[in-house]
Amino acid sequence: MNETNDVFSSSTPLNIGIIGFGPFAQFLAKTMIKQGHILFATSRSDHSQLCSQLGVKFFKEMDPFLDSNNYDVILISTSILSLSQVLSSIPFHLLRQRTLFVDVLSVKEYPRQLLLQVLPEETDVLCTHPMFGPESGKNGWEGLAFMYEKVRIRNEDTCSRFLQIFRSEGCRMVEMPCEEHDRQAARSQFLTHTIGRVLAEMDIKSTSMDTKGFETLVYLKNDTIKNSFDLYSGLFLHNRFAKQELKNLELAFETVKQNLLNKMTETS
Amino acid sequence: MNETNDVFSSSTPLNIGIIGFGPFAQFLAKTMIKQGHILFATSRSDHSQLCSQLGVKFFKEMDPFLDSNNYDVILISTSILSLSQVLSSIPFHLLRQRTLFVDVLSVKEYPRQLLLQVLPEETDVLCTHPMFGPESGKNGWEGLAFMYEKVRIRNEDTCSRFLQIFRSEGCRMVEMPCEEHDRQAARSQFLTHTIGRVLAEMDIKSTSMDTKGFETLVYLKNDTIKNSFDLYSGLFLHNRFAKQELKNLELAFETVKQNLLNKMTETS
Ligand SMILES: NC(=O)c1ccc[n+]([C@@H]2O[C@H](COP(=O)([O-])OP(=O)(O)OC[C@H]3O[C@@H](n4cnc5c(N)ncnc54)[C@H](OP(=O)(O)O)[C@@H]3O)[C@@H](O)[C@H]2O)c1
Ligand SMILES: NC(=O)c1ccc[n+]([C@@H]2O[C@H](COP(=O)([O-])OP(=O)(O)OC[C@H]3O[C@@H](n4cnc5c(N)ncnc54)[C@H](OP(=O)(O)O)[C@@H]3O)[C@@H](O)[C@H]2O)c1
Numbered sequence: 001m002n003e004t005n006d007v008f009s010s011s012t013p014l015n016i017g018i019i020g021f022g023p024f025a026q027f028l029a030k031t032m033i034k035q036g037h038i039l040f041a042t043s044r045s046d047h048s049q050l051c052s053q054l055g056v057k058f059f060k061e062m063d064p065f066l067d068s069n070n071y072d073v074i075l076i077s078t079s080i081l082s083l084s085q086v087l088s089s090i091p092f093h094l095l096r097q098r099t100l101f102v103d104v105l106s107v108k109e110y111p112r113q114l115l116l117q118v119l120p121e122e123t124d125v126l127c128t129h130p131m132f133g134p135e136s137g138k139n140g141w142e143g144l145a146f147m148y149e150k151v152r153i154r155n156e157d158t159c160s161r162f163l164q165i166f167r168s169e170g171c172r173m174v175e176m177p178c179e180e181h182d183r184q185a186a187r188s189q190f191l192t193h194t195i196g197r198v199l200a201e202m203d204i205k206s207t208s209m210d211t212k213g214f215e216t217l218v219y220l221k222n223d224t225i226k227n228s229f230d231l232y233s234g235l236f237l238h239n240r241f242a243k244q245e246l247k248n249l250e251l252a253f254e255t256v257k258q259n260l261l262n263k264m265t266e267t268s
Numbered sequence: 269m270n271e272t273n274d275v276f277s278s279s280t281p282l283n284i285g286i287i288g289f290g291p292f293a294q295f296l297a298k299t300m301i302k303q304g305h306i307l308f309a310t311s312r313s314d315h316s317q318l319c320s321q322l323g324v325k326f327f328k329e330m331d332p333f334l335d336s337n338n339y340d341v342i343l344i345s346t347s348i349l350s351l352s353q354v355l356s357s358i359p360f361h362l363l364r365q366r367t368l369f370v371d372v373l374s375v376k377e378y379p380r381q382l383l384l385q386v387l388p389e390e391t392d393v394l395c396t397h398p399m400f401g402p403e404s405g406k407n408g409w410e411g412l413a414f415m416y417e418k419v420r421i422r423n424e425d426t427c428s429r430f431l432q433i434f435r436s437e438g439c440r441m442v443e444m445p446c447e448e449h450d451r452q453a454a455r456s457q458f459l460t461h462t463i464g465r466v467l468a469e470m471d472i473k474s475t476s477m478d479t480k481g482f483e484t485l486v487y488l489k490n491d492t493i494k495n496s497f498d499l500y501s502g503l504f505l506h507n508r509f510a511k512q513e514l515k516n517l518e519l520a521f522e523t524v525k526q527n528l529l530n531k532m533t534e535t536s
Binding site for chain 2: 131132136145147174181185191192193196201207210213216217220236246249250252253257259260263264267
């Protein structure tokens with residue numbers, strides 16, 4: 001919490017290479033650029049047009065992306081489901097300097113394990129989860145949670161300059177082991193997405209007489225479905241605590257239903 | 269909407285007798301008193317202490333309650349489940365003048381039908397549902413929905429003075445048939461309460477890294493369980509559209525779960 005920030009280093013821009021330039025990376029990039037960092041990106045699809053508007057240098061191929069710059073940080077923002085495939089396509093031998101690898105996946109044990117497995121030993125590893133997105137963070141990041149675990153950090157300076165991106169926007173910085181993140185996120189974020197998707201499946205809509213509570217559910221539904229199904233299913237498939245929480249939800253629903261049916265028998 | 273309000277009559281206080289002085293009636297009473305209306309109440313339990321604090325004359329027995337005053341309005345605010353029993357205990361012959369009966373139950377076809385069945389023909393009937401409560405209305409009623417159906421109104425003046433209580437607080441006045449209310453409320457309010465109770469059953473709690481979406485679910489859960497289980501089960505037992513919506517919720521959950529399991533098979 002009380003890290004003393006070297007004024008010089010925290011104001012020096014970072015060279016950040018982004019792998020996977022989907023909606024979330026685009027959202028993060030805007031703030032990083034505003035702060036003066038230098039951004040490069042590569043992705044499965046061609047995002048060169050958007051990138052040129054944002055001021056990000058885009059590479060269609062992984063080799064020139066890695067080969068042409070000295071990266072302080074490589075940020076991995078691919079979908080959870082494609083992480084393994086994307087990592088196996090990175091030609092690490094082309095890295096031109098010791099680099100901090102950061103991932104922002106919404107599950108944490110899985111990338112932690114995979115990154116430690118495939119990254120060259122000399123790289124640093126920071127696993128993070130910004131607990132917000134293009135919707136909840138559209139009016140700034142003040143007070144929003146940013147979870148991270150320093151998995152393998154030798155260059156504290158680069159790591160601290162990277163975290164400063166979020167700290168300086170007012171994020172609530174939560175340092176926590178990846179396992180604990182997944183345990184809590186299964187009960188909170190995965191559950192929230194599940195309820196949002198159930199409501200979307202029911203196709204709920206505002207009425208002329210919404211209660212406050214129902215209004216919040218309509219918002220929740222609308223926000224949830226802006227996220228890809230890949231993201232949602234990633235929360236389930238690669239968080240080992242999610243399956244149990246899905247069961248808990250089902251059981252809780254059964255209990256509530258049974259309470260209603262009991263009351264029905266009782267009063268009839 | 270464009271009712272012309274007789275300045276004199278809309279500012280004349282109403283004599284309002286409340287039957288069922290539980291949490292919701294207590295909440296409404298505060299605003300009615302603030303507006304200058306004269307309140308009397310009776311209830312199953314003894315609320316005389318609270319009533320004397322509020323400035324409401326409380327009667328332990330139904331007979332003196334009805335016998336001792338000329339009521340412009342009798343407001344019924346008992347639980348949905350007890351309505352039939354409470355109505356059958358009212359000695360209507362003691363009514364000293366033509367009175368407007370208003371109910372505020374959270375289901376509407378059921379009290380509409382019952383009131384028309386048991387009330388003397390000369391009484392007027394207004395079925396209403398203020399779509400808010402002690403929690404959502406604690407900072408005022410501005411913009412909150414107030415649903416009503418003029419079921420049998422001959423004395424328009426009293427009815428309009430009663431509606432003015434809510435209109436003057438800034439409520440969104442929604443005139444709607446009771447049947448349509450129940451159809452919509454089953455998909456909105458009953459669904460919201462069900463999700464709140466499911467989350468309560470799961471015992472969800474704030475964490476250090478809540479997303480905005482999860483935060484709203486924690487609020488929803490906390491608000492929902494402040495309502496009695498009688499209220500919730502009333503929404504289910506006496507709204508004929510609720511059963512189908514409970515099924516729809518179950519089916520939607522099954523679909524979402526199946527989508528996850530399909531993705532699992534697909535990616536394994
Ligand atoms: N959205 C949020 O609110 C949020 C918040 C916190 C963390 N995150 C995390 O951030 C990451 C990105 O999320 P997102 O919202 O942008 O959506 P997403 O659907 O989770 O991921 C989209 C990204 O994954 C890439 N991708 C998908 N399939 C691929 C494949 N088979 N091979 C190579 N690349 C593939 C896409 O590349 P192309 O665009 O080039 O096709 C795109 O860059 C995810 O891990 C997510 O969990 C998201
Ligand atoms: N709470 C809300 O936000 C809200 C909003 C809109 C409409 N409503 C409606 O307002 C009404 C009152 O709601 P509430 O929140 O106060 O809680 P509730 O649990 O629905 O009803 C409590 C009231 O019902 C009475 N009651 C319960 N069982 C009874 C019985 N067997 N015999 C006689 N009286 C009985 C209680 O009397 P005693 O207190 O004397 O025991 C109390 O006055 C309900 O119809 C509800 O649907 C509530």
